Amino acid sequence: PSCLLPFAGFACLLFLPRAHLCPAVCSCMDYHTIDCRDQGLPSVPNPFPLDVRKLLIADNNIQEIPADFFIFYGDLVYLDFRNNSLTSLEEGTFSSSTKLVYLDLSYNNLTQLDAGIFKSAEKLIKLSLGNNNLVDVDKAAFENLDQLQVLELNDNNLQSLNVAALEALPSLRTIRLEGNPWVCDCDFANLFSWIQDNASKLQKGLHEIQCSLPVENRRIFLNELSEVSFSECKFSLSLTDLFIIIFSGVAVSIAAILSSFFLATLVHCFQRCAPSKDDDDDEDDSDD
Ligand SMILES: *[C@@H]1O[C@H](CO)[C@@H](O)[C@H](O)[C@H]1NC(C)=O
Numbered sequence: 001p002s003c004l005l006p007f008a009g010f011a012c013l014l015f016l017p018r019a020h021l022c023p024a025v026c027s028c029m030d031y032h033t034i035d036c037r038d039q040g041l042p043s044v045p046n047p048f049p050l051d052v053r054k055l056l057i058a059d060n061n062i063q064e065i066p067a068d069f070f071i072f073y074g075d076l077v078y079l080d081f082r083n084n085s086l087t088s089l090e091e092g093t094f095s096s097s098t099k100l101v102y103l104d105l106s107y108n109n110l111t112q113l114d115a116g117i118f119k120s121a122e123k124l125i126k127l128s129l130g131n132n133n134l135v136d137v138d139k140a141a142f143e144n145l146d147q148l149q150v151l152e153l154n155d156n157n158l159q160s161l162n163v164a165a166l167e168a169l170p171s172l173r174t175i176r177l178e179g180n181p182w183v184c185d186c187d188f189a190n191l192f193s194w195i196q197d198n199a200s201k202l203q204k205g206l207h208e209i210q211c212s213l214p215v216e217n218r219r220i221f222l223n224e225l226s227e228v229s230f231s232e233c234k235f236s237l238s239l240t241d242l243f244i245i246i247f248s249g250v251a252v253s254i255a256a257i258l259s260s261f262f263l264a265t266l267v268h269c270f271q272r273c274a275p276s277k278d279d280d281d282d283e284d285d286s287d288d
């Protein structure tokens with residue numbers, strides 16, 4: 001209706017061409033929702049309506065999210081990038097993703113998550129990273145995700161995970177960790193006690209997660225383990241620990257020898273250099 005007003009005509013010219021920005025292979029239900037699923041796309045089509053809020057681009061062969069993607073499409077709330085060919089996420093990719101609430105990166109080929117990679121996506125509520133090839137998740141990978149309620153890390157290649165990564169998520173309600181080749185060694189002990197304390201957040205509980213025992217070379221379910229299984233970890237010392245203990249033992253001995261020497265010298269010095277007061281006292285006593 002505002003187009004009927006002559007003075008708003010220019011604004012309408014700016015506004016109307018947005019419809020033509022819809023990439024040919026996609027369907028744009030409205031300016032805010034774009035569906036480009038299952039089109040065999042090798043890269044993110046360009047351009048989109050700039051005010052896109054919901055982008056469905058699953059089931060393509062896209063190998064990267066352009067580093068400036070969220071600079072242009074900062075209104076995105078919902079991004080479904082499932083089942084593509086992502087192998088890595090460039091640092092800063094999500095630096096303008098301040099409105100993003102739902103991010104699905106499952107069924108890609110990601111191998112690692114770096115520190116702070118999602119740190120600007122502070123509204124994120126659901127993050128799906130299942131069915132990737134993750135080997136390494138930094139302990140600060142989920143930094144700043146204070147609203148995150150659902151985290152999926154299932155069916156990756158994780159053998160261990162620093163528990164600090166999970167402790168950084170105050171709103172977490174549901175987590176998926178199954179389908180990883182977890183190794184139940186001493187590194188796993190902290191994660192195990194976190195999982196035990198937070199078992200209610202696992203869909204099926206401890207018996208959905210398997211890990212392999214390093215010595216026995218077999219896989220067991222976590223509900224077959226208890227804190228006791230890791231009890232010897234508390235006492236085992238690494239080579240560095242032993243080195244520190246031996247070194248500090250030697251250092252303490254040397255310090256003890258040096259300080260007794262110093263004290264002995266001091267006592268000796270007092271005995272030899274300050275006898276005059278005692279002599280005076282003796283003289284006073286004898287005078288009386
Ligand atoms: C991934 O997408 C392809 C089409 O590009 C489809 O054939 C395949 O079933 C999809 N896989 C999953 C796990 O959704």
Ligand SMILES: *[C@@H]1O[C@H](CO)[C@@H](O)[C@H](O)[C@H]1NC(C)=O
Nearest residue numbers: 084085086087107108109133
């Ligand atoms: C993922 O990467 C591995 C090797 O790094 C490759 O063999 C596999 O085909 C890739 N999968 C996809 C879906 O791109």
Ligand SMILES: CC(=O)N[C@H]1CO[C@H](CO)[C@@H](O)[C@@H]1O
Nearest residue numbers: 167172193194195196197198
């Ligand atoms: C909500 C909840 O129970 N979170 C707990 C998960 O486990 C950690 C440590 O193991 C606790 O500090 C949290 O309170």
